[in-house]
Amino acid sequence: MKRAAFKMKLKPGFREEYKKRHDAIWPELTALLQEAGIHDYSIFLDEDTNTLFAVQKITGDAGSQDLGKTQLVQRWWAYMADIMETNPDNSPVSIALPEVFHLD
Template identity: 70%
Template sequence: MKIAFKMRLKPGCKEEYRKRHDAIWPELKQLLKQHGVSDYTIFLDEETNILFAVQQQDGGQSSQDLGKLAIVQRWWDYMADIMETNEDHSPVTMPLLKVFHMD
């Protein structure tokens, strides 16, 4: 199943966000794949600082469902200074409704 959600980047943090994701921790990437998350892409609307994430889920869990795992919590802590987050530093996410798909 393919899902999409949005998050908000803090103003002026585009390059830092890109830099951190270009160097995503190998163990985090492996964990996501082990839990069925693949084909994960994040887009940025530079006018609004909204991040649009799209990912394929084969295990029934999205990347946001893995928040009880220590490495995910460390990643959230690492990203909290450049994104809107909840009290536990998880990113504030809003699911997006699929209204069209072209094969």
């Protein structure tokens, strides 16, 4: 099993909308993530900087940010694009973070 962490950026003023959308995450998206081996997935928000910090455990070959070729993930990206910093293809600007410490 691998762990992956990355950061993204929420546009100011969209904390509640971001939470609302994730509280109602599409069941088919949850299924896709689980089928890809992604689990124990959490996203935290630094409210001072609007930085989203995500961490996930992965038993498959790729993390959630690698599923962007699927139509479902592309739809999710388009759905979230108005409240996050995104690339031209609507994917979230995502910066992988190296692990420097882990206590099991």
